[in-house]
Amino acid sequence: xxxxxxxxxxxxxxxxxxxxxxxxxxxxxxxxxxxxxxxxxxxxxxxxxxxxxxxxxxxxxxxxxxxxxxxxxxxxxxxxxxxxxxxxxxxxxxxxxxxxxxxxxxxxxxxxxxxxxxxxxxxxxxxxxxxxxxxxxxxxxxxxxxxxxxxxxxxxxxxxxxxxxxxxxxxxxxxxxxxxxxxxxxxxxxxxxxxxxxxxxxxxxxxxxxxxxxxxxxxxxxxxxxxxxxxxxxxxxxxxxxxxxxxxxxxxxxxxxxxxxxxxxxxxxxxxxxxxxxxxxxxxxxxxxxxxxxxxxxxxxxxxxxxxxxxxxxxxxxxxxxxxxxxxxxxxxxxxxxxxxxxxxxxxxxxxxxxxxxxxxxxxxxxxxxxxxxxxxxxxxxxxxxxxxxxxxxxxxxxxxxxxxxxxxxxxxxxxxxxxxxxxxxxxxxxxxxxxxxxxxxxxxxxxxxxxxxxxxxxxxxxxxxxxxxxxxxxxxxxxxxxxxxxxxxxxxxxxxxxxxxxxxxxxxxxxxxxxxxxxxxxxxxxxxxxxxxxxxxxxxxxxxxxx
Numbered sequence: 001x002x003x004x005x006x007x008x009x010x011x012x013x014x015x016x017x018x019x020x021x022x023x024x025x026x027x028x029x030x031x032x033x034x035x036x037x038x039x040x041x042x043x044x045x046x047x048x049x050x051x052x053x054x055x056x057x058x059x060x061x062x063x064x065x066x067x068x069x070x071x072x073x074x075x076x077x078x079x080x081x082x083x084x085x086x087x088x089x090x091x092x093x094x095x096x097x098x099x100x101x102x103x104x105x106x107x108x109x110x111x112x113x114x115x116x117x118x119x120x121x122x123x124x125x126x127x128x129x130x131x132x133x134x135x136x137x138x139x140x141x142x143x144x145x146x147x148x149x150x151x152x153x154x155x156x157x158x159x160x161x162x163x164x165x166x167x168x169x170x171x172x173x174x175x176x177x178x179x180x181x182x183x184x185x186x187x188x189x190x191x192x193x194x195x196x197x198x199x200x201x202x203x204x205x206x207x208x209x210x211x212x213x214x215x216x217x218x219x220x221x222x223x224x225x226x227x228x229x230x231x232x233x234x235x236x237x238x239x240x241x242x243x244x245x246x247x248x249x250x251x252x253x254x255x256x257x258x259x260x261x262x263x264x265x266x267x268x269x270x271x272x273x274x275x276x277x278x279x280x281x282x283x284x285x286x287x288x289x290x291x292x293x294x295x296x297x298x299x300x301x302x303x304x305x306x307x308x309x310x311x312x313x314x315x316x317x318x319x320x321x322x323x324x325x326x327x328x329x330x331x332x333x334x335x336x337x338x339x340x341x342x343x344x345x346x347x348x349x350x351x352x353x354x355x356x357x358x359x360x361x362x363x364x365x366x367x368x369x370x371x372x373x374x375x376x377x378x379x380x381x382x383x384x385x386x387x388x389x390x391x392x393x394x395x396x397x398x399x400x401x402x403x404x405x406x407x408x409x410x411x412x413x414x415x416x417x418x419x420x421x422x423x424x425x426x427x428x429x430x431x432x433x434x435x436x437x438x439x440x441x442x443x444x445x446x447x448x449x450x451x452x453x454x455x456x457x458x459x460x461x462x463x464x465x466x467x468x469x470x471x472x473x474x475x476x477x478x479x480x481x482x483x484x485x486x487x488x489x490x491x492x493x494x495x496x497x498x499x500x501x502x503x504x505x506x507x508x509x510x511x512x513x514x515x516x517x518x519x520x521x522x523x524x525x526x527x528x529x530x531x532x533x534x535x536x537x538x539x540x541x542x543x544x545x546x547x548x
Contacts, residue, residue, distance in 0.1 A: 039076070039077065040074070040075075040076040041074060041075045041076070042072065042073075042074045043072065043073045043074065043547050043548070044070075044071070044072040044547070044548045045070070045071055045072070045073075045545050045546060045547040045548065046068075046069070046070050046545070046546050047067075047068065047069040047070070047071070047543060047544070047545040047546075048066070048067070048068050048069075048543060048544055049066070049067045049068075049519070049541050049542065049543025049544070050064070050065075050066055050067075050541065050542055050543065051064065051065055051066075051067055051387060051539060051540070051541045052064045052539065052540050052541075053537055053538070053539040054537065054538050054539075055535075055536070055537045056526075056536040056537060056538060057526070057533065057534045057535060057536040058533035058534065058535065061098065063094070063098050063099045064095060064099075065092050065093060065094045065095065065099045066092070066093040067090060067091070067092055067093075067389065067541075067543070068090070068091050068093070069088055069089060069090040069091070069389060070088070070089055071086070071087055071088035071089065072085075072086075072087050073085070073086045073381070073382070074086075075379065077379065078114075079114075080114035080117060080118045080121070081111075081112060081113045081114045081121075082111070082112055082378040082379060083109070083110060083111030083112065083113070083378050084109070084110060084111075084378060084379055084380045084381070084382075084397075085107065085108070085109035085110075085111075086107055086108055086109075086381075086382035086384075086391075087105075087106075087107035087109070088105070088106050088107060088384075088389065089103070089104070089105050090103070090104045090105075090106070090389050091103055091104075092104070104130060104153075104389075105128050106128050106129050106130065106384075106389070106390060106391055107126065107127070107128045107391075108125075108126070108127050108128075108129075108376075108382050108391055108395065108405075109124075109125060109126045109127075110124075110125040110373065110376045110377070110378050110380070111123075111124050111125070111378060112378050115161065118164070119163065119164060119165045120161060120162070120163050120165075121161065121162050122159065122160070122161055122162075123159070123160060123161070123162055123175075123177070123374065124157075124158065124159040124160075125157070125158055125159075125373035125374060125376065126156065126157040126158075126373070127154065127155070127156045127157075127369065127373060127391075127405065128153065128154070128155050129153070129154050129390065129391045130151055130152070130153055130154075130390050131151070131152060131153075131154050131183075131408065131411070132150055132151050132152075133150050133151075133152060133186050133198075133200065133411055134150070134489075134499050134527070134529070135198065135532075136198060136410075136461075136489070136491040136493065136499065137198035137200070137410040137411050137412040137461070137491065138409070138410060138411075138463075138487075138489040138491070138499045138501070139408050139409075139410065139411040149186060150186050151186065152183060152184045152185065152186040152200075153183070153184045154181070154182075154183050154184075154369070155181070155182045155183075156179065156180070156181040156182070156366070156369040156370060156373060157179065157180055158177050158178060158179035158180070158206070158370045158373055158374065159177070159178060160175065160176040160177035160178055160208075161175070161176060162174070162175040163175070167213070169215055169219045169220060170213050170214065170215055171213070171214055171215070171216060171226075172211075172212070172213045173210075173211070173212050173213075174209075174210065174211040174212070175208075175209070175210050175211075176207075176208070176209045177206070177207070177208045177209075177370065177374060178205070178206070178207055179205065179206040179208075179366065179367075179369075179370030179373075180203070180204070180205050180206075180366075181201075181203060181204055181206075181365065181366035181369050181370060182202070182203040183200060183201045183202065183203070183365075183411060185200060185202075185291040185292050185293065186200065186292075198410075198411075198412050199238060199293060199294055199412060199413045199414070199453065200292065200293060200411055200412070200413065201236070201238065201364075201365040201366070201411050201412065201413040202236075202237045202238050202291070202293055202413065203236075203237050203366070204234055204235060204236040204237060204364055204365070204366030204367070205234070205235050205366070206232075206233070206234045206235075206364075206366055206367050206370050207231065207232070207233040207234075208230075208231070208232050208233075208367075208370075209230065209231045210228065210229070210230040210231075211228060211229055211230075212226055212227070212228030212229075213226060213227060213228070214226020214227065214228075214251070216253075217253055217254075217255050217261075218255075222255075223252055223253060223254045223255070224252065224253035224254075224255075224261075225250070225251070225252055225253075226250070226251050226252075227248070227249070227250045227251075228248070228249055228251070229246075229247065229248045229249070230245075230246070230247055230249075231245070231246050232244075232245040232246075232362075232367075233245075234363070234364050234366060234367050234415070236364050236365075236366065236413060236415065237296075238293060238294065238296070238413035238414075239275045239276055239277065239278060239294060239296050239413070239451060239452070239453065240275055240276040240296050240298070240302070241273070241274070241275040241305075241364070241413070241414070241415055242272075242273065242274050242275065242302075243271075243272075243273055243362060243363070243364060243367070243415055244270075244271070244272045244273075245269070245270075245271045245272075245362060246269070246270050246271075247267055247268060247269040247270070247312060248267050248268055249265045249266065249267030249268075249312070250265060250266060250267060251263065251264065251265035252264055252265070253318070259319060259320060259321045260317065260318070260319050261317070261318045262315070262316075262317055262318075263315070263316050263317065263318050263328070263330065264313070264314060264315040264316065265313065265314055265332075266311065266312070266313045267311070267312050267313070268309070268310070268311060268312065269308070269309060269310065269311075269312045269334060269335075270308075270309040271306070271307065271308050271309070271335065271362065272304065272306070272307045273304075273305045273306040273307070273362070273415055273446050274302045274303060274304050274305055274448070275302070275303055275305060275447070275448055275451055275453070276296050276297055276298070276300045276301075276302055276303065276451070277297050277300045277303065277448075277450065277451045277452060278294040278295060278296065278297060278451070278452040279294075279295040279296065279297040280297070286452045293413070294452055303448035303449075303450050303451050304448065305415075305446050305447050305448040305449075305451075305457070306446045308335060308336045310336075311333075312332065312333055312334045313332050313333055314330045314331065314332025314333070314334075314339070315330065315331065315332060316328060316329050316330030316331065316332075316342070317329055317330075324346065324347045324348060324349075325345070325346050325347075326343070326344070326345045326346075327342070327343070327344045327345075328342050328343055329342035329358075330342060334360070335360075335362065335417065339360040340358060340360060341358050341359055341360050342356075342357075342358045343355070343356065343357050343358070344356040344357075351427060351428045351429065352425070352426065352427035352428070352429075353425070353426055353427075354423070354424075354425045355401055355423065355424050355425075356421070356422070356423045357401070357421065357422050357423075358420075358421045359418070359419065359420060359421075359422075360417070360418070360419045361417070361418055362415065362416070362417050362418075362446070363415065363416065363417075363418050364413075364414075364415045364416070365408075365410075365411055365412070365413070368407055368408070368418075369405075369408075371404075372401075372404040372405045372407050373404070373405070375401040375404040376395065376397075376401060376402070376404050376405070377395075377397045377401070377402060379397055380395040380396060380397030380402060381395065381396040381397070382395050382396075383395060383396055383469060383483065385483075385503075385505060385523065386481070386505055386506075386507035386519060386521035386523070386541065387505060387521050387522070387523040387539045387540070387541045388523075388539075391405075392406075392467075392483070392485070393405045393406030393407075393408070393437070393465075393467060393485070394406055394424070394435060394437055394467055394469065396426065396433060396435065396469075396471075397426060401422075401424060402424055402426050402435065402437075403422070403424040403435070403437035403439075403467060406422075406437055406439070406465060406467060406485075407422070407439070407441065409441055409443065409461065409463040409465075409489065410443060410461045410463070410489070410491075412445070412456070412461075413453075414445040414446070414447055414453055414456050415445070415446050415447075416443040416444055416445045416446060416461075417443070417444045417446065418441060418442070418443050418444075419441075419442050419444075420439060420440045420441035420442055421439060421440055422437070422438070422439030422440075422441075423437065423438050423439065424436070424437040424438075425437075431472055431473035431474075432470070432471070432472050432473075433470070433471045434468075434469065434470035434471070435467075435468070435469050435470075436467070436468050437465075437466070437467040437468075438465065438466045438467070439464075439465050440462070440463070440464050440465075441462070441463045442460055442461070442462050442463075443460060443461045443462075443463075444458065444459070444460045445457060445458070445459050445460075445461075455493075456493065459491075459492040459493055460492045461489070461490070461491045461492060462489070462490045462492075463487060463488070463489045463490075464487065464488045465485070465486070465487040465488075466485065466486050466487070467483075467484070467485040467486075468483070468484050468485070469481070469482065469483040469484070470482050470483075476511075477510055477511045477512075478508065478509065478510040478511070479508075479509045479510075480506070480507070480508055480509075481506070481507050481509070482505070482506045482507075483503070483504070483505050483506075484502075484503065484504050484505075485501075485502065485503045486500070486501070486502045486503075487500070487501050487502075488500050489501070498529070498530050499527055499528070499529050499530075500527065500528040500529075501526070501527040501528075502524075502525070502526055502527075503523070503524070503525045503526075504523065504524045504525075505521060505522065505523035505524070506521065506522055506523075507519055507520070507521035508520045508521070515546055515547050515548065516544065516545075516546050517544070517545050517546075517547070518542070518543065518544050518545075519541065519542070519543050519544075519545065520540075520541070520542050521540070521541045522538070522539065522540050522541075523538070523539045523540075524536070524537075524538050524539075525537055525539070
């Protein structure tokens with residue numbers, strides 16, 4: 001299988017499932033992914049290309065560089081196991097001092113491997129990608145054109161078992177995920193006059209566990225009943241920030257008709273967010289390390305930024321007219337206030353799917369990325385920018401959430417409450433494949449009043465994003481692909497203003513001989529900012545790829 005060259009860059013925030021959206025729903029969708037026995041497909045390749053980039057604003061530089069790369073795209077599928085991966089190493093070779101020689105590793109992987117039939121699986125995923133960081137913390141996968149001082153790397157991995165079994169009449173489900181996310185420090189970011197640089201996320205570990213046991217309607221009782229618990233622990237290295245979120249919950253499902261049921265639950269929650277302060281110098285100013293981040297005062301007492309405990313509840317409706325359609329919508333109380341969440345999944349056939357999610361949770365950047373990887377389907381093709389070779393926010397697939405990684409939004413280190421909505425649609429029809437994603441995310445930061453981050457407490461960042469891609473197989477030897485994305489990021493912090501980023505590109509791919517193909521591509525990337533000069537660059541590429 002040869003990978004097609006196409007692209008999409010997108011910004012988003014589309015966090016992990018909200019409270020009471022139990023893991024059973026996710027695993028039911030995943031169980032439908034398993035069962036397609038397509039064997040193993042492995043396509044290693046080598047690639048060489050010539051790239052020219054013309055800066056249109058604020059300068060007018062034109063640079064040329066060569067690009068050589070090796071990579072592999074692979075997919076496997078069996079009765080109960082499935083996975084996809086795209087890995088790539090690239091070397092950029094500049095001709096003068098205007099373009100530095102750089103090495104880049106990028107990749108995305110997602111797998112579900114049966115450990116004991118369909119009842120016990122190991123879920124895992126990983127991401128390595130470049131990103132460009134704005135002064136207010138806004139970011140997007142893939143960056144813009146050639147490397148500059150504001151470009152950095154993101155790495156994230158996660159793994160954990162999922163159990164779904166029957167114990168007598170009881171349905172028992174459980175899952176555990178351990179994740180690690182790291183962001184390298186950019187050399188510099190572009191700041192608006194008088195603005196303070198954002199404290200860029202460093203690294204974090206995440207632990208997420210859920211368990212539930214229950215009876216379906218008309219087994220023990222006319223209604224379905226269950227009890228469950230969940231735990232979310234995240235440790236962020238910046239200022240030793242910590243999220244510790246635990247809850248227990250009993251739920252009930254009341255059938256109204258064969259397709260409709262009322263759902264609800266009540267439980268108890270204990271949430272605590274804390275951190276330490278930055279190390280201070282003799283003048284009382286915070287000490288900043290060589291990586292540009294605040295140095296944590298390990299000897300300072302832990303400061304409580306947020307805590308709540310008490311009764312939580314939710315009520316809603318569930319509609320499932322068929323195995324291909326599912327809708328849930330709920331309202332309740334959590335985190336000390338009213339919460340709304342829900343989801344829609346519609347797959348009229350094996351070639352198309354629509355997904356919508358409304359969410360409300362407490363998270364960190366590391367938890368966001370791990371959750372996004374976990375939401376990806378296991379059967380996809382990775383879209384890469386045809387000019388830069390970078391990954392974008394979406395993958396080509398018709399299962400699960402194919403634009404889950406379009407959720408980055410902000411790369412600030414602070415933990416936050418995230419509320420928003422996201423939607424994605426993907427389809428293949430004959431020689432055509434296309435997709436669309438859109439979303440809105442509002443992140444309200446949470447920080448202790450006696451810490452250096454106190455200034456961002458209660459401040460909200462908002463992000464709107466839109467992405468589209470399409471590809472058409474023109475004949476047996478050629479293909480045309482296009483991609484576009486846009487995002488509007490607005491920070492509540494003083495002097496930050498809005499940042500509007502966009503990316504447009506098109507590529508033509510033609511096979512000359514068995515395994516040998518050529519690519520011609522063009523792209524336009526840019527960002528418009530209120531208080532800084534706009535950035536805009538156009539690029540073009542011609543290259544060859546040999547797939548073994």
